[in-house]
Amino acid sequence: MSVRTRFAPSPTGYLHIGGVRTALFNWLLARQAGGQFILRIDDTDAQRNVAEALQPILDGFRWLGLDWDEGPEIGGPYEPYFQSERLSHYQAAAQQLLDSGHAYRDYSLPAEFAAERETAEKEKRDFVYSRKWMAETSEQAANFAAAGRSFVVRLKMPREGQCQFHDLIRGDVAFDWVREPDHVIQRGDGTCLYHLASVVDDHEYRITHVVRAIEHLSNTPRQIFIAQSLGYELPQYAHIPFVAEPGSKNKLSKRKIEQYLNNKEFKRLYQSGADIAAKVGVIPDPNSFNPVLVDFYRQIGFLPDAIINYLLLLGWSLDDKTENFSREEMLQHFSLDRVVKSEASFDPQKLLTFQGRYMNGLPLKQKAKLCLAFLQRAGLVADPVPCATGERVQQIVAAADDRIVMAGDILQFENFFVPDQQLQYEDKAFQKRLVTPPRAGELINEFNLVIAITPEFTAAALEIELKNFCETQGIELGDIIHALRVALTGSAAGFGMFDTMAILGRASCISRINRALDKLERAS
RNA sequence: GGCUCGUUGGACUUCUGGUGAGGUCGCUGGUUUCUCAAGCCAGACAGGUUGGGUUCGAAUCCCACACGAGCUGCCA
Numbered sequence: 001m002s003v004r005t006r007f008a009p010s011p012t013g014y015l016h017i018g019g020v021r022t023a024l025f026n027w028l029l030a031r032q033a034g035g036q037f038i039l040r041i042d043d044t045d046a047q048r049n050v051a052e053a054l055q056p057i058l059d060g061f062r063w064l065g066l067d068w069d070e071g072p073e074i075g076g077p078y079e080p081y082f083q084s085e086r087l088s089h090y091q092a093a094a095q096q097l098l099d100s101g102h103a104y105r106d107y108s109l110p111a112e113f114a115a116e117r118e119t120a121e122k123e124k125r126d127f128v129y130s131r132k133w134m135a136e137t138s139e140q141a142a143n144f145a146a147a148g149r150s151f152v153v154r155l156k157m158p159r160e161g162q163c164q165f166h167d168l169i170r171g172d173v174a175f176d177w178v179r180e181p182d183h184v185i186q187r188g189d190g191t192c193l194y195h196l197a198s199v200v201d202d203h204e205y206r207i208t209h210v211v212r213a214i215e216h217l218s219n220t221p222r223q224i225f226i227a228q229s230l231g232y233e234l235p236q237y238a239h240i241p242f243v244a245e246p247g248s249k250n251k252l253s254k255r256k257i258e259q260y261l262n263n264k265e266f267k268r269l270y271q272s273g274a275d276i277a278a279k280v281g282v283i284p285d286p287n288s289f290n291p292v293l294v295d296f297y298r299q300i301g302f303l304p305d306a307i308i309n310y311l312l313l314l315g316w317s318l319d320d321k322t323e324n325f326s327r328e329e330m331l332q333h334f335s336l337d338r339v340v341k342s343e344a345s346f347d348p349q350k351l352l353t354f355q356g357r358y359m360n361g362l363p364l365k366q367k368a369k370l371c372l373a374f375l376q377r378a379g380l381v382a383d384p385v386p387c388a389t390g391e392r393v394q395q396i397v398a399a400a401d402d403r404i405v406m407a408g409d410i411l412q413f414e415n416f417f418v419p420d421q422q423l424q425y426e427d428k429a430f431q432k433r434l435v436t437p438p439r440a441g442e443l444i445n446e447f448n449l450v451i452a453i454t455p456e457f458t459a460a461a462l463e464i465e466l467k468n469f470c471e472t473q474g475i476e477l478g479d480i481i482h483a484l485r486v487a488l489t490g491s492a493a494g495f496g497m498f499d500t501m502a503i504l505g506r507a508s509c510i511s512r513i514n515r516a517l518d519k520l521e522r523a524s
Numbered sequence: 525g526g527c528u529c530g531u532u533g534g535a536c537u538u539c540u541g542g543u544g545a546g547g548u549c550g551c552u553g554g555u556u557u558c559u560c561a562a563g564c565c566a567g568a569c570a571g572g573u574u575g576g577g578u579u580c581g582a583a584u585c586c587c588a589c590a591c592g593a594g595c596u597g598c599c600a
Contacts, residue, residue: 152598179527184598194600218528218595249592320538321547347535350549403561481558493560
């Protein structure tokens with residue numbers, strides 16, 4: 001039998017990084033066995049517009065390259081794949097459980113049921129429901145109904161023995177049945193709840209491996225009870241640890257972003273994203289612009305492969321040293337028995353490291369193409385791209401080298417794309433490199449005369465020119481080069497000066513130096 | 525409170541009971557360079573600062589304790 005796995009997102013509009021890792025493990029397991037990976041939409045509780053809230057999730061999966069064989073937009077042999085459209089299946093299952101005596105109609109009022117539970121809690125004993133309002137015969141039901149009560153369907157859970165099962169990651173686990181309450185599987189209005197729906201769907205979709213986060217481990221006994229009562233064959237279970245917050249073992253949560261921003265590395269990641277967003281002119285949506293969510297990374301120019309590789313290693317390893325895995329290698333080596341049992345903290349810095357590795361492993365053309373998209377979004381490059389501009393972007397990307405970690409980082413070099421007269425100078429840099437040094441203005445002015453007539457305007461030729469210039473002036477390279485950098489780029493930091501000059505070209509260099517000299521004059 | 529799971533340097537991890545526990549990220553220092561990155565070299569930092577047991581020998585196996593997390597819904 002082929003391996004069939006699933007991931008079941010709720011249509012919330014956002015794809016959580018922890019969810020992606022769970023999906024990844026499912027995807028790998030199916031793909032490496034030549035099986036199927038299924039996307040099921042858990043929208044039993046959804047009031048909102050599902051289509052709208054689902055789109056970002058599907059987009060996220062596509063962007064990450066986690067393709068699904070059955071599910072939304074592509075259908076499949078066991079349609080539909082939306083739980084909201086499968087109510088009749090669940091109701092039939094609930095009826096079957098009722099008929100076989102594995103479930104009962106419960107006519108208690110929510111307050112009555114809660115009161116029993118609270119009493120038990122107060123007396124510090126396990127809560128075992130009295131089943132006082134249980135109706136097993138139609139007369140009992142009629143009596144309760146006559147009293148104006150309505151019912152929900154509850155599981156009639158065993159009260160003896162243990163639920164034992166084997167988990168592919170945790171090994172053998174056991175729960176006492178008596179501590180499993182009589183869970184509700186169907187509401188008064190006839191709609192059904194998650195546990196019933198999930199079990200029915202997993203069966204009807206022929207799911208062979210249920211791989212999901214550890215928080216579902218304690219839900220497993222009730223699901224096993226449902227499955228066995230319905231005569232289903234059990235899938236294999238594998239409960240993977242959740243992804244924890246940076247620097248803690250708490251579950252990573254999208255809502256705690258404010259708190260995470262106190263973490264230095266998380267903040268750094270967020271800030272680099274925010275800077276890019278600002279330059280692209282996007283006001284970040286606080287709901288989705290969040291490093292806990294995949295969309296954040298898409299917006300600022302991460303590579304899907306980097307994210308996937310990072311997430312793979314969050315809870316799984318091949319050996320003591322291998323870190324970089326292509327998709328093929330992942331598929332070849334992944335196995336559930338090397339998934340760790342303890343939770344792993346999300347480390348923004350390490351994710352950034354993977355991103356840098358992947359970005360700089362890219363051929364120049366591809367890297368430049370990714371960067372170009374950001375320049376266009378920032379309105380710095382026209383669409384269609386003029387040929388010369390494309391060249392220039394490539395030159396800049398090459399010169400910037402690994403200073404570009406995510407594609408949006410190209411915007412740190414935006415000054416190469418603004419007209420000379422609109423170049424912005426960083427005040428501090430201007431002060432330190434042009435105003436304060438006594439000869440700065442004089443030197444760049446002199447050098448400006450040199451570059452006006454230098455025959456060859458290439459990085460190599462300019463290096464010789466400038467070094468000669470320093471010699472005749474009796475100065476060190478450092479005495480002029482910083483002033484030059486600020487004059488030409490407005491910034492104190494950047495890539496090599498000779499590349500910078502060559503990329504800007506003679507005319508720009510001259511006019512930018514003149515502009516800096518004007519500003520310098522006005523400043524004094 | 526109960527149940528379940530977990531516990532190695534700041535983080536991710538490796539370690540059929542057997543030399544000073546290995547790798548990656550980060551950190552510190554040095555070095556290179558026109559700045560910033562990157563690079564190179566070196567360094568600090570670990571087995572729950574718990575108690576007991578098994579053993580010639582324990583991070584590894586067992587028990588206890590401590591700590592952490594998840595679950596304990598007419599949420600998923």
